Amino acid sequence: xxxxxxxxxxxxxxxxxxxxxxxxxxxxxxxxxxxxxxxxxxxxxxxxxxxxxxxxxxxxxxxxxxxxxxxxxxxxxxxxxxxxxxxxxxxxxxxxxxxxxxxxxxxxxxxxxxxxxxxxxxxxxxxxxxxxxxxxxxxxxxxxxxxxxxxxxxxxxxxxxxxxxxxxxxxxxxxxxxxxxxxxxxxxxxxxxxxxxxxxxxxxxxxxxxxxxxxxxxxxxxxxxxxxxxxxxxxxxxxxxxxxxxxxxxxxxxxxxxxx
Amino acid sequence: xxxxxxxxxxxxxxxxxxxxxxxxxxxxxxxxxxxxxxxxxxxxxxxxxxxxxxxxxxxxxxxxxxxxxxxxxxxxxxxxxxxxxxxxxxxxxxxxxxxxxxxxxxxxxxxxxxxxxxxxxxxxxxxxxxxxxxxxxxxxxxxxxxxxxxxxxxxxxxxxxxxxxxxxxxxxxxxxxxxxxxxxxxxxxxxxxxxxxxxxxxxxxxxxxxxxxxxxxxxxxxxxxxxxxxxxxxxxxxxxxxxxxxxxxxxxxxxxxxxxxxxxxxxxxxxxxxxxxxxxxxxxxxxxxxxxxxxxxxxxxxxxxxxxxxxxxxxxxxxx
Ligand SMILES: Nc1ncnc2c1ncn2[C@@H]1O[C@H](COP(=O)(O)OP(=O)(O)OP(=O)(O)O)[C@@H](O)[C@H]1O
Ligand SMILES: [Mg+2]
Numbered sequence: 001x002x003x004x005x006x007x008x009x010x011x012x013x014x015x016x017x018x019x020x021x022x023x024x025x026x027x028x029x030x031x032x033x034x035x036x037x038x039x040x041x042x043x044x045x046x047x048x049x050x051x052x053x054x055x056x057x058x059x060x061x062x063x064x065x066x067x068x069x070x071x072x073x074x075x076x077x078x079x080x081x082x083x084x085x086x087x088x089x090x091x092x093x094x095x096x097x098x099x100x101x102x103x104x105x106x107x108x109x110x111x112x113x114x115x116x117x118x119x120x121x122x123x124x125x126x127x128x129x130x131x132x133x134x135x136x137x138x139x140x141x142x143x144x145x146x147x148x149x150x151x152x153x154x155x156x157x158x159x160x161x162x163x164x165x166x167x168x169x170x171x172x173x174x175x176x177x178x179x180x181x182x183x184x185x186x187x188x189x190x191x192x193x194x195x196x197x198x199x200x201x202x203x204x205x206x207x208x209x210x211x212x213x214x215x216x217x218x219x220x221x222x223x224x225x226x227x228x229x230x231x232x233x234x235x236x237x238x239x240x241x242x243x244x245x246x247x248x249x250x251x252x253x254x255x256x257x258x259x260x
Numbered sequence: 261x262x263x264x265x266x267x268x269x270x271x272x273x274x275x276x277x278x279x280x281x282x283x284x285x286x287x288x289x290x291x292x293x294x295x296x297x298x299x300x301x302x303x304x305x306x307x308x309x310x311x312x313x314x315x316x317x318x319x320x321x322x323x324x325x326x327x328x329x330x331x332x333x334x335x336x337x338x339x340x341x342x343x344x345x346x347x348x349x350x351x352x353x354x355x356x357x358x359x360x361x362x363x364x365x366x367x368x369x370x371x372x373x374x375x376x377x378x379x380x381x382x383x384x385x386x387x388x389x390x391x392x393x394x395x396x397x398x399x400x401x402x403x404x405x406x407x408x409x410x411x412x413x414x415x416x417x418x419x420x421x422x423x424x425x426x427x428x429x430x431x432x433x434x435x436x437x438x439x440x441x442x443x444x445x446x447x448x449x450x451x452x453x454x455x456x457x458x459x460x461x462x463x464x465x466x467x468x469x470x471x472x473x474x475x476x477x478x479x480x481x482x483x484x485x486x487x488x489x490x491x492x493x494x495x496x497x498x499x500x501x502x503x504x505x506x507x508x509x510x511x512x513x514x515x516x517x518x519x520x521x522x523x524x525x526x527x528x529x530x531x532x533x534x535x536x537x538x539x540x541x542x543x544x545x546x547x548x549x550x551x552x553x554x555x556x557x558x559x560x561x562x563x564x565x566x567x568x569x570x571x572x573x574x575x576x577x578x579x580x
Contacts, residue, residue, distance in 0.1 A: 056448070075451070075456075076451040076452055077454050077456050080452060080454035088449070092449040094441070094442055094445035094449065094450075095446070096557065101438065101441075104435075104438060105438045105441075105453055106453040108435050108442075108454050109454035113435070115431075118430055118435075118437075119426075119427050119430050119431060120430070121265070125434070126262060128435075129434070169453075171453075172453055172454050
């Protein structure tokens with residue numbers, strides 16, 4: 001049965017940049033409905049792992065299976081159409097467009113009206129445009145952005161821009177959501193609210209989530225399982241309490257002296 | 261009838277009134293033949309600048325070969341009418357298809373290039389098109405194509421321009437248009453949101469080229485003779501100036517740009533020396549004080565009182 005198999009599985013994935021092994025022997029699996037954390041020191045290869053899963057880079061070796069099918073070699077937009085959406089560590093909004101248009105764009109792969117219906121505004125055009133608008137506004141409401149709907153995205157405060165990135169990713173209606181440091185640059189209160197929001201949307205949208213985060217409290221607080229990456233390799237995985245007590249992880253994060 | 265259609269209808273009524281007034285002034289000779297010609301050129305240039313805006317402004321792909329596609333439309337059009345005796349409408353459609361196909365073939369490989377490289381490649385291809393035409397004796401070679409029937413008139417250019425504006429307005433205000441705009445804004449994010457960036461770049465380029473072909477067909481049938489010198493990279497540059505001056509990503513802007521540029525060169529036609537100076541000065545001032553162009557990303561239909569009026573007429577705040 002497809003449903004008992006993991007939603008996402010990577011097998012011995014590695015990526016070499018010049019001589020640098022940014023990711024090697026990367027093996028993870030994510031079951032449907034799980035909320036998984038990916039942590040590790042700066043430069044460990046976390047973002048590279050995301051870029052491999054989303055098709056920005058093609059793995060030097062290895063296999064990535066999503067929903068029972070290999071996604072290696074697909075273009076990023078094809079992977080999004082299969083059901084993986086992401087946010088970016090360094091925010092990549094459509095910065096000159098309105099907040100609403102940012103979200104509307106992400107419905108793109110679900111739009112069925114063709115070029116003729118567009119140009120003559122017949123058939124499915126008005127119906128679909130209306131439902132895109134309604135759904136987009138609804139997403140903005142969830143992320144407390146509705147009063148900014150018609151503002152230009154680049155004028156939003158930093159925390160709101162991060163939330164908009166998540167709202168936009170959700171508009172693509174993914175099965176798997178990849179969040180690259182969603183709380184980066186947020187204050188503790190915003191981070192707390194974000195955590196609750198992530199929990200809530202996971203339930204509401206039946207999502208599976210993979211989350212990169214530096215904020216330990218956030219990761220430990222909401223993730224069911226955690227993978228720890230160092231120098232491109234998984235050095236530990238398990239529940240938050242396993243990870244907290246893992247000597248390898250403590251060494252990686254605090255340095256070897258801390259153990260002695 | 262929904263509000264977007266009502267707004268379209270209001271715009272159409274406005275356009276028809278404008279047409280009626282201008283047509284009356286032309287037929288009663290209030291507007292003489294010099295300005296009649298320039299009004300026709302403005303309409304042709306609007307088609308050129310709006311279609312170029314689809315590529316450069318909305319999709320953010322820097323193309324500098326638009327005159328090449330215009331040339332294709334012009335030459336295919338005159339061959340259709342002169343050599344095969346076909347009616348103008350068929351000639352325009354054939355010109356559009358030919359320019360569109362060529363746009364597709366050229367766009368597929370060149371749109372992989374970015375920024376300056378794409379600009380140089382399209383500039384070169386525009387020149388290649390012109391030089392190839394110059395060496396085809398069947399269409400008159402460097403001397404040009406003579407004996408073209410004067411089939412273009414104000415009515416033709418005005419309504420073809422309206423169709424073009426309608427087409428491009430509806431395109432950019434759809435999911436397809438949003439995909440193009442997303443590419444301009446952030447190509448990596450666009451791809452991550454499920455936009456097939458290659459497909460939409462090529463689509464914008466092909467559509468833009470096709471409309472340039474239509475403009476070329478109209479342009480050619482206004483004159484007794486066309487020659488390859490009408491389609492040099494300098495004219496491509498001129499269309500680019502219209503787009504930049506009006507605002508990259510605004511249809512109203514492209515109309516304004518085409519109007520201003522054509523009007524200035526017509527008004528200063530008898531002072532060719534000052535013309536270039538004023539032209540250059542206008543551009544420099546523009547770059548200093550309004551680098552986003554006259555309209556930036558704005559449309560006139562979204563400006564304060566005009567928007568209010570349209571909203572009132574249609575009973576909705578929806579953008580058209
Ligand atoms: N496109 C690239 N070309 C060459 N090297 C790269 C490229 N992308 C990443 N790297 C290198 O790969 C390593 C892993 O980078 P990555 O961005 O994946 O780390 P990260 O775990 O996300 O770090 P951070 O916590 O700082 O975001 C780094 O040494 C980085 O310099
Ligand atoms: Mg990173």
